[in-house]
Amino acid sequence: MIYFRDEYCNFVSNKRDLYSSSLFIKTKSMNEQKVYFISDVHLGLPNHKISLEREKKLVNWLASVQHQMKALYLMGDIFDYWYEYKYVVPKGYVRFLGKLAELTDAGIEVVFFTGNHDIWAFDYFETELGIKIIRQAKTLKIDQHVFHLAHGDGLGPADMGYKILKSVFTNKVAQFLFSRLHPNFSLWLGNSWSRKSRYNEDEQANQYQGKDNEWLVQYARDVLKKESIDFFVFGHRHILLNLKQDDAQVVILGDWISTFSYAEYDGKHLMLKKIDGQEITIRET
Numbered sequence: 001m002i003y004f005r006d007e008y009c010n011f012v013s014n015k016r017d018l019y020s021s022s023l024f025i026k027t028k029s030m031n032e033q034k035v036y037f038i039s040d041v042h043l044g045l046p047n048h049k050i051s052l053e054r055e056k057k058l059v060n061w062l063a064s065v066q067h068q069m070k071a072l073y074l075m076g077d078i079f080d081y082w083y084e085y086k087y088v089v090p091k092g093y094v095r096f097l098g099k100l101a102e103l104t105d106a107g108i109e110v111v112f113f114t115g116n117h118d119i120w121a122f123d124y125f126e127t128e129l130g131i132k133i134i135r136q137a138k139t140l141k142i143d144q145h146v147f148h149l150a151h152g153d154g155l156g157p158a159d160m161g162y163k164i165l166k167s168v169f170t171n172k173v174a175q176f177l178f179s180r181l182h183p184n185f186s187l188w189l190g191n192s193w194s195r196k197s198r199y200n201e202d203e204q205a206n207q208y209q210g211k212d213n214e215w216l217v218q219y220a221r222d223v224l225k226k227e228s229i230d231f232f233v234f235g236h237r238h239i240l241l242n243l244k245q246d247d248a249q250v251v252i253l254g255d256w257i258s259t260f261s262y263a264e265y266d267g268k269h270l271m272l273k274k275i276d277g278q279e280i281t282i283r284e285t
């Protein structure tokens with residue numbers, strides 16, 4: 001059952017009055033303590049019907065954890081293609097956007113690290129939804145730990161072609177010119193291109209490449225030479241990885257297409273979990 005925030009709090013406090021059991025005392029102390037990370041939902045993919053099913057799944061999961069949520073980090077590629085005009089945003093995703101509004105209205109911090117599929121999220125998320133947008137990798141402190149967060153595109157030693165493409169995508173003049181296109185045309189174009197780029201990836205590339213060949217792990221090692229980091233959290237790769245690297249932990253979040261997974265930080269530990277309850281344990285190699 002889904003409760004609105006106030007209803008849920010009333011529900012919990014009524015229950016607490018009814019049975020002052022340790023269970024509910026524990027519920028109270030855990031309230032609003034957790035930070036969640038998700039990425040690569042690719043809403044819109046592969047079509048409206050299937051995307052809507054995944055969107056509902058995501059909204060239901062958010063509803064199930066929001067009573068204990070302090071912050072939500074959207075780690076990019078949340079939308080398969082988002083291009084925002086000055087006065088126009090893409091149709092759809094209203095359940096998810098409504099849920100985000102509900103979270104921020106309730107004082108929960110929501111941060112959006114844009115991915116390569118949603119580079120063109122501009123001020124709509126900030127002005128309409130109260131969400132902070134971050135466009136590049138960032139080191140920040142959450143509670144007692146130092147996190148290094150990024151979607152993950154264009155990081156690491158290779159991916160030169162994409163790095164050049166990204167410099168065009170983020171170019172202000174190119175963005176201005178693209179915005180002169182009619183939205184019916186530009187969104188059709190963007191959606192077609194985006195779906196194609198996802199489906200073209202080969203199976204082998206979608207597997208974990210091992211500690212020495214995984215670009216984001218190499219990137220994390222480079223960052224560790226310069227900074228002291230406790231937790232790295234990335235998206236982009238659509239693989240589940242929970243890796244010990246020196247004294248740090250490197251997490252790659254999986255996606256909401258096949259793994260339906262998230263990371264949860266409780267102030268002490270960072271855990272990688274699937275919504276079906278399975279936890280992905282830390283590996284060394």
Ligand SMILES: [Mn+2]
Pocket residue numbers: 076077115116117151153235236237
């Ligand atoms: Mn990506």
